[in-house]
Amino acid sequence: MADSPTDVVVVGGGIIGLATADALQVRLPGIGVTVLEKEPEVASHQTGHNSGVLHAGIYYTPGTRKADLTVRGIESMVDFCAENGIAHDRCGKLIVATTADEAQRLERLAERAGANRVAVSRLSPEAARELEPDVSCVAALHVPATGRADFVAVANELARRVTSRGGSIRTGVECRRAAVVDGNWVVETSDEPVKARYLLGCAGLHSDRVALRSGADPAARIIPFRGEYLDVTGPSADLVRGLIYPVADPRLPFLGVHLTRGLDGHVHAGPNAVLALSREGYRWRDASPRDLAGTLSWPGSLRLAGRYWRVGLAESSRSLSTRRFAVSAQELVPELDPADFTRAPSGVRAQAVDVRGNLLDDFHLVAGDRSLHVINAPSPAATAALEIGKLVAGQVADDLPRDST
Numbered sequence: 096m097a098d099s100p101t102d103v104v105v106v107g108g109g110i111i112g113l114a115t116a117d118a119l120q121v122r123l124p125g126i127g128v129t130v131l132e133k134e135p136e137v138a139s140h141q142t143g144h145n146s147g148v149l150h151a152g153i154y155y156t157p158g159t160r161k162a163d164l165t166v167r168g169i170e171s172m173v174d175f176c177a178e179n180g181i182a183h184d185r186c187g188k189l190i191v192a193t194t195a196d197e198a199q200r201l202e203r204l205a206e207r208a209g210a211n212r213v214a215v216s217r218l219s220p221e222a223a224r225e226l227e228p229d230v231s232c233v234a235a236l237h238v239p240a241t242g243r244a245d246f247v248a249v250a251n252e253l254a255r256r257v258t259s260r261g262g263s264i265r266t267g268v269e270c271r272r273a274a275v276v277d278g279n280w281v282v283e284t285s286d287e288p289v290k291a292r293y294l295l296g297c298a299g300l301h302s303d304r305v306a307l308r309s310g311a312d313p314a315a316r317i318i319p320f321r322g323e324y325l326d327v328t329g330p331s332a333d334l335v336r337g338l339i340y341p342v343a344d345p346r347l348p349f350l351g352v353h354l355t356r357g358l359d360g361h362v363h364a365g366p367n368a369v370l371a372l373s374r375e376g377y378r379w380r381d382a383s384p385r386d387l388a389g390t391l392s393w394p395g396s397l398r399l400a401g402r403y404w405r406v407g408l409a410e411s412s413r414s415l416s417t418r419r420f421a422v423s424a425q426e427l428v429p430e431l432d433p434a435d436f437t438r439a440p441s442g443v444r445a446q447a448v449d450v451r452g453n454l455l456d457d458f459h460l461v462a463g464d465r466s467l468h469v470i471n472a473p474s475p476a477a478t479a480a481l482e483i484g485k486l487v488a489g490q491v492a493d494d495l496p497r498d499s500t
Contacts, residue, residue, distance in 0.1 A: 108132025112297030114484030144442030168479030322366025331435035398452025
C-alpha cells in the first residue's frame with residue numbers, strides 16, 4: 096500500500112463508476128482517482144448485459160432525479176457517442192396499447208412524457224403500422240428521441256480517458272472492508288490495501304454490501320432480478336423494424352417484454368423479471384446460498400413477495416417456457432412464430448428494496464463520513480450515466496477534505 100493516499104477510490108468499474116471518475120477529473124483537474132473492479136474487465140455486469148436502448152425519459156415521475164437525469168442524460172450520451180465514434184442512433188420507439196384499458200394507461204403515459212418535456216406523437220393503429228407494419232394495437236405512442244448505443248464501448252472510452260489523465264483502473268481486485276484510519280480510508284481488497292481520502296461506492300449488484308462493509312446504512316438491500324431475453328430469428332425477425340414496447344405496468348419498474356432490433360441488426364424479445372438465485376445469477380443454475388439467504392432474510396423481500404406473488408408466478412412460468420415467453424411477444428406482433436425464438440444471454444437488475452418491501456424507484460445515494468454510495472441505479476442508469484456521474488462528482492467535490500488535490 097502506498098504511503099501517500101489517492102484522493103478518491105471508486106469501487107465499481109461499471110458505466111456509473113467510470114462516468115463519475117471521468118467527471119471528477121474534469122471538475123477537479125489533477126485529482127487522484129483509483130477505480131477498483133473485481134472482474135477482469137470493466138462493464139462486466141449491468142453495463143454489459145442490457146438491451147442497449149437509450150431511454151428518452153417518458154416513464155419517470157416528473158421532478159425526480161431519475162426523470163431529470165434521464166432526459167438530460169440521453170442528450171449527453173448521444174453527444175458523447177458522436178464525439179468518440181461510438182455506435183449509436185436515434186431510431187425512435189413505438190409503445191402500443193392492445194386493449195382499451197391499456198389505451199387509457201397510454202394516454203396517462205403521454206401526459207407524463209409532456210410533463211418531462213419529451214416529445215411524443217399519439218398514433219392511430221393505421222399510423223402505427225406505417226412504422227411497424229406487423230404490429231397489433233388499438234392505439235400507440237411514437238417516441239422519436241429513443242435510440243440505441245453501445246454502452247460497453249462507452250465504458251471502455253471512459254476508462255481510457257480516466258487512465259489518460261493519470262487515474263488508475265485496477266481490474267481483478269475485489270473490495271472487502273473499508274474503515275477510516277488516521278483520517279484516511281483504508282480499503283481492504285483481494286490484492287493490497289488502498290488508501291484514499293474519499294470512498295465512493297458504485298458497485299451495482301453489490302452496492303449495498305460495499306456500503307455496509309464501510310459502516311454506511313444503505314436503508315435498503317439489493318434484490319437481484321434476472322431479465323431473460325430470447326433471440327428472434329428466421330422469418331419472424333423480419334417482422335420487427337425497430338423498438339416495439341408494451342404499455343408498462345405502472346406498479347412495477349420493469350417495462351415488460353418488448354421487441355428490440357439492436358444496432359447489430361439482431362432482434363431480441365424480453366426481458367422478463369424473475370428473482371435471481373445469485374447476485375450474478377444469469378442462469379437458473381447460477382445459485383449462491385449466501386446471496387439467496389441474504390435475499391430471504393431481508394424483511395422487505397417477504398413483504399415484496401406478498402404484494403406481487405401473482406406477478407412473480409407469471410414471470411417464472413414465462414421463464415420456464417419459451418412458448419409462453421413468445422406468446423407475450425405475440426401480443427405486440429401476432430405473426431411471430433414461436434419456433435423462431437431461442438434462448439439468449441440474460442442480464443441481472445440490481446433492484447434496491449426497502450424494509451417495507453417497496454421497490455425503490457428513483458436513483459438512490461447514501462452519504463457517509465467522507466463517503467458516498469450509489470445504491471439504486473438500474474435502468475435507465477446507462478442512458479443517464481454521464482449526468483449521474485456529474486451529479487455524484489459534484490457531491491464528492493463538495494465533500495472532499497480541503498487539503499485534497
